[in-house]
Amino acid sequence: xxxxxxxxxxxxxxxxxxxxxxxxxxxxxxxxxxxxxxxxxxxxxxxxxxxxxxxxxxxxxxxxxxxxxxxxxxxxxxxxxxxxxxxxxxxxxxxxxxxxxxxxxxxxxxxxxxxxxxxxxxxxxxxxxxxxxxxxxxxxxxxxxxxxxxxxxxxxxxxxxxxxxxxxxxxxxxxxxxxxxxxxxxxxxxxxxxxxxxxxxxxxxxxxxxxxxxxxxxxxxxxxxxxxxxxxxxxxxxxxxxxxxxxxxxxxxxxxxxxxxxxxxxxxxxxxxxxxxxxxxxxxxxxxxxxxxxxxxxxxxxxxxxxxxxxxxxxxxxxxxxxxxxxxxxxxxxxxxxxxxxxxxxxxxxxxxxxxxxxxxxxxxxxxxxxxxxxxxxxxxxxxxxxxxxxxxxxxxxxxxxxxxxxxxxxxxxxxxxxxxxxxx
Numbered sequence: 076x077x078x079x080x081x082x083x084x085x086x087x088x089x090x091x092x093x094x095x096x097x098x099x100x101x102x103x104x105x106x107x108x109x110x111x112x113x114x115x116x117x118x119x120x121x122x123x124x125x126x127x128x129x130x131x132x133x134x135x136x137x138x139x140x141x142x143x144x145x146x147x148x149x150x151x152x153x154x155x156x157x158x159x160x161x162x163x164x165x166x167x168x169x170x171x172x173x174x175x176x177x178x179x180x181x182x183x184x185x186x187x188x189x190x191x192x193x194x195x196x197x198x199x200x201x202x203x204x205x206x207x208x209x210x211x212x213x214x215x216x217x218x219x220x221x222x223x224x225x226x227x228x229x230x231x232x233x234x235x236x237x238x239x240x241x242x243x244x245x246x247x248x249x250x251x252x253x254x255x256x257x258x259x260x261x262x263x264x265x266x267x268x269x270x271x272x273x274x275x276x277x278x279x280x281x282x283x284x285x286x287x288x289x290x291x292x293x294x295x296x297x298x299x300x301x302x303x304x305x306x307x308x309x310x311x312x313x314x315x316x317x318x319x320x321x322x323x324x325x326x327x328x329x330x331x332x333x334x335x336x337x338x339x340x341x342x343x344x345x346x347x348x349x350x351x352x353x354x355x356x357x358x359x360x361x362x363x364x365x366x367x368x369x370x371x372x373x374x375x376x377x378x379x380x381x382x383x384x385x386x387x388x389x390x391x392x393x394x395x396x397x398x399x400x401x402x403x404x405x406x407x408x409x410x411x412x413x414x415x416x417x418x419x420x421x422x423x424x425x426x427x428x429x430x431x432x433x434x435x436x437x438x439x440x441x442x443x444x445x446x447x448x449x450x451x452x453x454x455x456x457x458x459x460x461x462x463x464x465x466x467x468x469x470x471x472x473x474x475x476x477x478x479x480x481x482x483x484x485x486x487x488x489x490x491x492x493x494x495x496x497x498x499x500x
Contacts, residue, residue, distance in 0.1 A: 080112060081183025083404075084126060086119035087218075088158075088189030088196070091151035092232030093382040094393035095218050098188050099152060100145040101397025102216070103134055107142075112405050117180065120488065122156035123187070123196060126176050127169065127498065129491045136487050144482035146394060147472035149382035152484050155189075160196050163203055170203045172496050177211060179492045184212045184404045188397070190219035190230075194412055195436035201410035214400045215412035215432050218393075220379045222273035225440040226430040227414035231396060232379065234389030234465035237277030239381045240266055240323070240374060241466060245281035247372070248290035248321045255319035261310060261361050263371040264291075265354035267378060268325040272296030272442045274378070277462055278323030279454045290321035292452075295353075297327035298442050299451045301336060306357075307364050309452060314367060324353050383479055387468020392425070399427045423464035 085102050087095055099118075106113045118132040119125025125132070132153055134142070145152055163170055177185070187197040194215040201213035217224050222233035244264060251262045268274045278291045292313040295301060313320040328336050337353040354371035361369045392415055399413035412435055416428040446458035454462075472479040 080114055081181050082114040083116045083184045083186065084119065084131070084177065084180075084182045085116065085186040086122045086125055086188065087151045087153055087155045088122045088187060088193040089155060089218070090157075090220065090379060091149070091155050092218055092220050092379050093149045093235040093385045094231050094390050095188060096145040096148050096150070096152045097390050097393035098216050098218060098231060098397035100142060101394040102186055102188075102401055103142050103145075105398045105401040109401070109405060113184070114181065117182065117489065118153045120486065121154035122158065122189075123160070124156045124158055125154075126173050127496055129176050129179075129493055129496070131180060131489050132486045133489050137484055141482055141484055146390070147382065147470070147479075148481040149380045152482070153486060159192050160199055163199060169498070170200065173200060174204065174207065174209065175493060180489070183210060184214070186214050186216055186400050186404075188216040188218050190217075190221070191224060191435065191437055191439065193218075194224070194432050197412075198410060198432035198436045201432060212404050212407065212409040213432070214403055214409065215435065216396055216400045217412055217414065220274065221268055221271055223271040223439045223441065225435060225438045227412075227428075228417040228425065229392075229415055229465055231389060231393035233273060234392070235381065235385035236267070236274055236378045237280070237462060238386045238389075238466035239378050239384050240264075240274055240277045241280035242384060243374065244278045244291055244321065244323055245288065248281060248288065251319050251321060251370075252290070258368060259319070259370045260314050260367040261320045261322065261358070261369040263322040263324060263354045263357050263369065265324050265326055265352075265371065265373045267374070268297060269327040270297050270439055270441060271327075272298050272325050272447075275323050275325040276442060276446065276454050276458055277466070279459065280462055280466065289317060291323045292317065292320050293322045294453055295322065295324040295328045296442060296447060296451075297325050297329060298444075299447060300331045300333070301328050302331065303360065307360065310361060310367070311365055322357065324357060326353055328353055382472055382481075385470045386466045387470040388423075388465055390470040395427060403429065420460055420464060423467070
């Protein structure tokens with residue numbers, strides 16, 4: 076075993092997706108094929124908290140079949156967390172604790188699977204390790220349903236959410252259309268997306284004008300300020316033309332003053348404004364101003380957990396990025412993140428690239444202006460061309476007794492070697 080035959084620490088972070096476990100599968104299966112490079116593969120229980128509290132899961136106790144089943148299992152198999160490390164200057168003790176745990180368990184490689192905040196964490200750990208002259212490779216593995224990481228064509232998790240939202244919008248639209256004469260005239264679907272409208276945009280893939288399927292008629296993006304009068308006029312005109320109106324609204328829609336329509340006044344663990352209920356807000360407007368019967372729904376966790384409706388492209392890319400992260404570690408790379416590179420749209424071809432973590436950390440990739448139509452309620456053909464390849468293929472999980480056959484791992488913790496860590500409040 077050479078000097079890099081040390082153990083691995085992998086952790087999942089932030090909101091989970093239908094395919095984050097496929098990335099975990101890519102990491103673990105690939106690392107297992109290189110025993111000369113790596114020792115044990117440990118995983119943090121509940122993300123980076125697993126390192127801070129020295130709660131490390133020993134994946135060597137899991138069978139190859141169980142690890143392979145991660146490929147088709149949604150959620151975060153090892154637990155995730157919303158926990159952002161402060162700067163080294165603000166809380167050096169946390170970084171020292173991570174290094175102490177890594178040293179105690181002979182960890183030479185750190186993979187952090189998450190979004191922008193997670194890539195920031197991986198970058199900070201890389202910088203701190205380098206400042207101490209330690210040989211610890213830190214590599215980010217991208218993940219986010221919001222599709223808002225820069226320097227990668229798209230993010231694992233997004234393609235499956237996009238497929239779920241597009242399919243759900245089409246199915247709900249057919250339902251509403253069939254009942255519109257005597258019942259619901261307006262249906263509003265609220266989707267995720269705090270600052271970036273990628274998921275909302277995906278709702279437009281439900282449209283097929285050749286089949287007389289025009290819904291959704293209105294998409295509300297975080298990138299476009301909400302104009303109440305313009306919105307109500309569009310709803311009214313659409314109901315008059317089609318008999319009904321379907322709206323897909325991002326949770327992050329803001330008013331003309333830049334305030335979230337659905338802001339509750341509280342904040343989440345990352346310090347982001349807690350959002351809650353843009354759909355009922357819009358429904359209230361439709362009721363009070365237009366006197367139209369409505370229904371609304373919030374896709375919420377359903378959209379990011381729907382592994383039964385994942386796209387094949389998304390699952391394959393999620394696995395490939397986990398695999399690439401391990402291959403980068405073997406090449407002694409650090410402070411980088413593997414990316415998806417779009418080599419061609421028609422036909423769709425992609426490959427793996429890389430970017431420095433310092434460039435990715437805390438940068439949000441929003442919907443480009445040329446992806447939103449002039450009216451501000453729909454997408455352009457350029458956006459459709461970008462989105463369509465990402466929802467291709469049906470990667471159904473295996474079924475038993477009519478239900479998806481998902482795996483629950485043993486998640487056996489190793490023995491602790493260090494005193495308990497007291498976190499600052």
